[in-house]
Amino acid sequence: MVLLWAAATFTFLIQCVLPGDRAQIIINVTSGNVGPASSAELAAINAKYGFDQPLAIQYGKYILGILHGDLGESYQQHRPVARIIAEQIGPTISLAVAALLIAWMIAILTTLIIAGRDNICAKLLNDAQVFFATAPPYWLATILLVVFAVKLRIFPVIGGNSPIGLVLPTLALALELSGFFGQVVQNEFTRVLEQPFVTSARARGMSDFGVRFRHVLRHAALPGITLSGWALGKLLSGAILIEVVFARQGLGGVLVAATSSRDVPIVSGAVLISASLFVLVSLIVDLTYRVADPRIKLT
Amino acid sequence: MSLSNAQSRRRFTRQSNHRVKKVAASLFVLQSLSQFAPSAHAEEASGDNVKRGGVIRYGHFQEPACLFGGWVQQWYLQRQYSDNLVARSESGKIVPWLAESWTISDDKKVYTFEIKPDVKFTDGTPLDAQAIADNINGWLSNDPDLRNPTAAPYLSDSFESATAIAPLRLQVTLKVPFQPLLNVFAQSSQGILSPSALKRGLAVNCENPVGSGPFIVDKWRHGREVTFRRNPEYNSAPATAKHQGPAYVDGISWKFLPDQTVRYGSLITGETDAIYDIPAVAWKDANSRFPVLRHLTGGTPLRLALYTARPPFDDELVRKAFAYSTDRKAAVDTSFLGSLPFEGNGALSQSSPEYLSELGHSYAYDIRKANQLLDQAGWTERNPNGVRVKKGNPLIVRISYSNAFLKPDDEQALQVVQQQASQAGFDVRLQPTNPADFFAGKNLGPDDYEVVLLYWVAPGAEIFRISWKPDQNGEINRFNPSRFQDPRLWDVIQKAEQNFNGSERTDLYQQAERKIVDEAPVIGLTVLDVTLATKPNLKDVWLDRGAVGEPVFYDAYFDDKK
Numbered sequence: 001m002v003l004l005w006a007a008a009t010f011t012f013l014i015q016c017v018l019p020g021d022r023a024q025i026i027i028n029v030t031s032g033n034v035g036p037a038s039s040a041e042l043a044a045i046n047a048k049y050g051f052d053q054p055l056a057i058q059y060g061k062y063i064l065g066i067l068h069g070d071l072g073e074s075y076q077q078h079r080p081v082a083r084i085i086a087e088q089i090g091p092t093i094s095l096a097v098a099a100l101l102i103a104w105m106i107a108i109l110t111t112l113i114i115a116g117r118d119n120i121c122a123k124l125l126n127d128a129q130v131f132f133a134t135a136p137p138y139w140l141a142t143i144l145l146v147v148f149a150v151k152l153r154i155f156p157v158i159g160g161n162s163p164i165g166l167v168l169p170t171l172a173l174a175l176e177l178s179g180f181f182g183q184v185v186q187n188e189f190t191r192v193l194e195q196p197f198v199t200s201a202r203a204r205g206m207s208d209f210g211v212r213f214r215h216v217l218r219h220a221a222l223p224g225i226t227l228s229g230w231a232l233g234k235l236l237s238g239a240i241l242i243e244v245v246f247a248r249q250g251l252g253g254v255l256v257a258a259t260s261s262r263d264v265p266i267v268s269g270a271v272l273i274s275a276s277l278f279v280l281v282s283l284i285v286d287l288t289y290r291v292a293d294p295r296i297k298l299t
Numbered sequence: 300m301s302l303s304n305a306q307s308r309r310r311f312t313r314q315s316n317h318r319v320k321k322v323a324a325s326l327f328v329l330q331s332l333s334q335f336a337p338s339a340h341a342e343e344a345s346g347d348n349v350k351r352g353g354v355i356r357y358g359h360f361q362e363p364a365c366l367f368g369g370w371v372q373q374w375y376l377q378r379q380y381s382d383n384l385v386a387r388s389e390s391g392k393i394v395p396w397l398a399e400s401w402t403i404s405d406d407k408k409v410y411t412f413e414i415k416p417d418v419k420f421t422d423g424t425p426l427d428a429q430a431i432a433d434n435i436n437g438w439l440s441n442d443p444d445l446r447n448p449t450a451a452p453y454l455s456d457s458f459e460s461a462t463a464i465a466p467l468r469l470q471v472t473l474k475v476p477f478q479p480l481l482n483v484f485a486q487s488s489q490g491i492l493s494p495s496a497l498k499r500g501l502a503v504n505c506e507n508p509v510g511s512g513p514f515i516v517d518k519w520r521h522g523r524e525v526t527f528r529r530n531p532e533y534n535s536a537p538a539t540a541k542h543q544g545p546a547y548v549d550g551i552s553w554k555f556l557p558d559q560t561v562r563y564g565s566l567i568t569g570e571t572d573a574i575y576d577i578p579a580v581a582w583k584d585a586n587s588r589f590p591v592l593r594h595l596t597g598g599t600p601l602r603l604a605l606y607t608a609r610p611p612f613d614d615e616l617v618r619k620a621f622a623y624s625t626d627r628k629a630a631v632d633t634s635f636l637g638s639l640p641f642e643g644n645g646a647l648s649q650s651s652p653e654y655l656s657e658l659g660h661s662y663a664y665d666i667r668k669a670n671q672l673l674d675q676a677g678w679t680e681r682n683p684n685g686v687r688v689k690k691g692n693p694l695i696v697r698i699s700y701s702n703a704f705l706k707p708d709d710e711q712a713l714q715v716v717q718q719q720a721s722q723a724g725f726d727v728r729l730q731p732t733n734p735a736d737f738f739a740g741k742n743l744g745p746d747d748y749e750v751v752l753l754y755w756v757a758p759g760a761e762i763f764r765i766s767w768k769p770d771q772n773g774e775i776n777r778f779n780p781s782r783f784q785d786p787r788l789w790d791v792i793q794k795a796e797q798n799f800n801g802s803e804r805t806d807l808y809q810q811a812e813r814k815i816v817d818e819a820p821v822i823g824l825t826v827l828d829v830t831l832a833t834k835p836n837l838k839d840v841w842l843d844r845g846a847v848g849e850p851v852f853y854d855a856y857f858d859d860k861k
Contacts, residue, residue, distance in 0.1 A: 018739070019736070019739060019740075019741060020736070020738070020739020020740050020741065021739070021740075024738075024739065024740065025735070025738045025739050027448075028738040028739075029364075029738050030365075030368055030369060030370070030448060031368070031369035031370065031448030031449075032369055032370035032371065032372075032448075033369075033448070033777065033778065034737060034738060034740070034743055034753070034777075034780075035740075035743065035775075035777030035778060035780065036740070036775060036777050037777060038774050038777075039774070040441050041441065041443075041446070043441075044441045044442065044443050044446075045443055048443050073502070074364070076364030076365065077364045077365065077505060077521075078364075078365065078500075078501040078502040078505050079502050079505070079506065084521070087521060088521065088522055091522075142560055145560060145561065145564065146560065146564070149564065149568070150560075150564040150567060150568060153568060156568075156570060157561055157564045157565045157568050157570050158358075158554065158556065158561065158565050158570050158571070160523065161523075243522075244557060244558065245558050245561070246558070246561065247523075247554070247555065247556045247557060247558060247561050248522070248523075249520065249521070249522035249523045250522060252522075253362065253521075253522045253555075253557075254521065254522060257362070257364065259735060260703070260733070260734040260735050261364070261734065261735060261738065262735040262738065262739065263364070
């Protein structure tokens with residue numbers, strides 16, 4: 001609750017501190033113009049949005065609204081922010097979660113294959129991980145789009161919300177993350193491979209794959225799980241770019257437009273929702289530790 | 300009015316890198332595409348035997364926040380679902396639309412329109428003189444829900460009232476004659492909306508506006524598309540249309556595809572039937588393969604507005620020197636790869652009826668002349684960096700611009716200009732500004748810039764009123780970023796507006812045009828265009844000449860089975 005209150009207050013303060021008159025921006029964005037508007041126009045907008053009231057009253061109304069689940073009304077779309085976010089957040093979450101799962105799958109598979117091995121295949125995969133970890137997702141997105149949608153026509157250019165349309169955006173996001181996960185898990189994996197219990201498992205006659213999959217992976221995954229909390233934040237911000245490139249529905253387009261037109265109610269609503277998501281994800285990550293490592297007890 | 304606003308809203312930091320990658324990728328697309336798409340050329344469409352049905356999948360560029368308003372991105376949409384009082388033909392003639400005929404009083408202050416009978420808005424409200432009067436009076440009010448940011452700057456000085464003097468007779472009364480009135484009424488932003496629907500408030504109307512046009516807004520899936528369905532009762536097509544009665548197609552799926560690779564790629568792969576704004580890198584390819592429609596917008600060109608209210612550009616010699624020192628034609632040719640022409644006439648775009656082509660090559664690159672003018676203006680010394688200095692002040696020129704109003708290629712052109720002007724001793728500093736800050740006024744204050752890049756789309760020279768009206772009664776003219784205020788120029792412009800003799804009015808506007816170019820408060824760079832590429836089987840799409848060149852899908856049909 002404290003975190004959410006802090007986020008709400010922060011976004012309110014930001015909009016007051018940012019340079020430029022709010023009414024002026026609304027008029028300019030609406031009309032596609034720049035320059036100072038007439039005092040009559042400004043007065044009408046100030047009255048409509050209550051900008052002419054003291055800041056303390058504006059803040060009080062804002063916080064009270066949030067407590068009642070009212071995130072305000074968009075300056076540009078003139079619709080309730082909660083509704084705008086509600087209709088856009090679904091595709092963004094499905095994209096982020098799909099990308100997280102795919103990133104994990106790619107990372108685990110490559111780690112199982114390459115950790116502790118020193119052959120050409122392992123080296124190539126390792127280099128690929130580093131490459132993907134450093135490649136900007138929007139660049140990857142364009143390349144994937146050109147090759148697989150426009151040239152090979154395996155996937156649609158305009159994916160929409162269809163499952164097949166989810167493939168390329170998911171890959172564009174997941175490849176980068178899989179590189180990060182892969183590198184982190186692989187380091188830990190290599191370290192764990194040298195632990196006595198691994199030797200003991202091998203001594204019991206377990207296959208190499210079995211040892212890696214059933215024993216080592218569970219230990220090596222812990223830093224990766226920690227990383228997942230961070231990754232989800234990264235995915236949500238990455239999704240904004242990817243959604244714009246792929247013309248996908250989602251928070252991305254809305255947020256980019258809202259940021260560019262300083263549609264503060266939408267931006268602060270999105271910040272609040274993201275903060276809540278982060279709280280939720282951190283909780284899930286903590287619970288997952290318990291599953292991966294039974295020694296950790298919930299207190 | 301900005302053409303390409305949010306486009307740019309969708310660009311991020313490290314823009315130039317991003318852009319280079321995009322261009323490279325797009326080129327790759329083009330190379331790889333030639334093997335797939337069949338070549339096609341524009342065909343003459345016939346009005347007979349038109350096949351009905353099908354939904355046009357149209358890939359647009361930017362998604363506005365509201366389906367009507369003052370930004371041209373909203374005009375494109377409004378053109379599909381609303382009708383105007385009058386229409387403007389390709390030749391610039393005003394022809395009937397909702398008004399079947401009209402008369403103008405001898406003192407040119409009273410317009411009486413006879414409204415087409417039996418027209419209804421798609422919510423069933425009758426479209427009569429009262430409905431139109433309600434719209435017009437709302438545009439000129441200060442009510443933020445009704446005010447029209449396009450109509451207001453044109454008409455606020457001259458408009459007195461709009462009244463229904465009979466059910467189908469509308470009277471518009473002006474305080475002073477204003478000849479461009481009908482041109483203003485013909486712009487899509489002045490489409491007539493249902494007054495009973497307007498009472499629902501902006502929140503509902505932005506989402507689901509109600510007009511009387513050939514299509515009805517069906518659903519807006521934010522972030523993806525607006526779907527339109529045919530208005531089966533449509534009986535109010537303009538005289539510019541190729542047919543009367545309901546539209547041929549069942550509807551339009553108006554998709555928002557901000558990324559140019561996706562947009563052009565979707566046409567190549569057949570996922571769209573028409574796309575807006577052909578990317579510069581694909582311009583030649585698109586022309587060789589698809590029917591291409593193009594309209595260069597009237598009004599102002601994209602131009603450099605020089606801040607004339609303080610040094611160095613308060614001195615006309617320095618303004619001219621800056622113009623001569625920059626090879627803007629080369630900058631435009633290099634940056635736009637032939638997709639957009641250079642425009643040397645800073646006053647008016649070449650598609651405006653009053654355009655003087657002899658001014659189109661004003662201030663051609665002449666570094667010798669630039670140096671001469673600067674010497675004459677007293678900027679004789681140079682500092683160790685080669686920048687000219689006068690009374691200890693270096694000749695700094697800060698250019699403010701925002702991707703809110705520019706295509707990425709414009710930025711490249713500015714970088715070329717920056718290099719060129721340095722030869723004459725200008726220290727040009729580029730001030731790219733993100734859209735939110737730009738709208739908030741960053742880098743636009745009186746001491747913040749020497750040059751700013753802006754434009755305003757209009758049918759023609761009536762734009763002079765907006766650009767060059769002097770500050771009055773303590774309210775500054777926010778649309779005059781060069782702050783050039785010349786009472787004689789304003790006098791000529793007002794005389795032109797009040798003159799109803801076509802050739803005399805054109806002469807007056809051209810006098811103003813010459814004066815503007817001659818005194819160089821603005822320097823031309825390039826024009827804005829509207830381009831559309833369509834699939835060969837989609838016939839009779841056309842671009843409206845009311846103001847911007849909005850695509851009109853009313854007459855369009857598919858000439859084979861989809």
